[in-house]
Amino acid sequence: MTLKKLMMVGICLSFFVVSSNAQEINKQIAYNKSTAESALEIITNNNHITAFEELYDTWENKRCHSKTEVVPNTYKIDLRKFSMPIEQSCITSNFGRRWNRNHNGVDIKAYHGDTIYSAFGGKVRVVKYDPNGYGNVIVIRHWNGLETVYGHLSKQIVKINEIVEAGQPIGLAGNTGRSTGTHLHFETRFCGIPINPIELFSFRNKDVTGDFYYWKKK
Numbered sequence: 622m623t624l625k626k627l628m629m630v631g632i633c634l635s636f637f638v639v640s641s642n643a644q645e646i647n648k649q650i651a652y653n654k655s656t657a658e659s660a661l662e663i664i665t666n667n668n669h670i671t672a673f674e675e676l677y678d679t680w681e682n683k684r685c686h687s688k689t690e691v692v693p694n695t696y697k698i699d700l701r702k703f704s705m706p707i708e709q710s711c712i713t714s715n716f717g718r719r720w721n722r723n724h725n726g727v728d729i730k731a732y733h734g735d736t737i738y739s740a741f742g743g744k745v746r747v748v749k750y751d752p753n754g755y756g757n758v759i760v761i762r763h764w765n766g767l768e769t770v771y772g773h774l775s776k777q778i779v780k781i782n783e784i785v786e787a788g789q790p791i792g793l794a795g796n797t798g799r800s801t802g803t804h805l806h807f808e809t810r811f812c813g814i815p816i817n818p819i820e821l822f823s824f825r826n827k828d829v830t831g832d833f834y835y836w837k838k839k
């Protein structure tokens with residue numbers, strides 16, 4: 622082999638080594654990226670367990686709401702996977718001061734027997750009858766850290782401590798308790814503090830107002 626041919630072979634070999642090294646590096650980058658993405662997915666998927674557990678240290682089934690001892694100053698609440706609590710979307714009474722009392726949720730138009738659905742996945746904390754207030758009521762603590770309250774039901778079809786999915790039927794609309802007509806009284810609470818549901822959801826669009834709600838202590 623001539624010197625020129627030897628040099629050509631050498632150049633080809635070194636090009637092959639460099640290009641296979643580059644392929645290895647690319648493979649490594651792709652692997653690291655997919656590993657990081659998987660890790661992120663795991664963190665995201667487990668996030669709800671963290672929120673559920675880190676915010677609340679008690680689990681009692683009598684009171685519909687109680688403010689937790691420690692309320693974080695800020696918190697990012699994951700609203701994805703929201704499901705409308707009822708098919709209808711007409712708000713008949715807003716959140717806020719009403720008849721010298723606080724109305725801690727919204728009233729949504731309903732017909733007797735309309736199906737009521739869990740707004741998110743979670744665990745049923747309260748199923749009871751409150752004759753002077755909520756009537757037949759269900760409270761669910763969700764994986765994202767929120768609690769939702771469903772009042773004046775004609776029927777409850779879930780049990781305390783039951784795990785529910787977003788969109789799972791939990792009861793039927795009614796007119797029980799302090800109520801002047803069939804509707805769903807729907808509350809969203811964070812660490813026991815009521816949040817106006819329209820800050821979280823656009824009922825008219827049957828959707829969330831954003832993927833995340835950024836809670837700030839007032």
Ligand SMILES: [Zn+2]
Nearest residue numbers: 726727728806
């Ligand atoms: Zn109400």
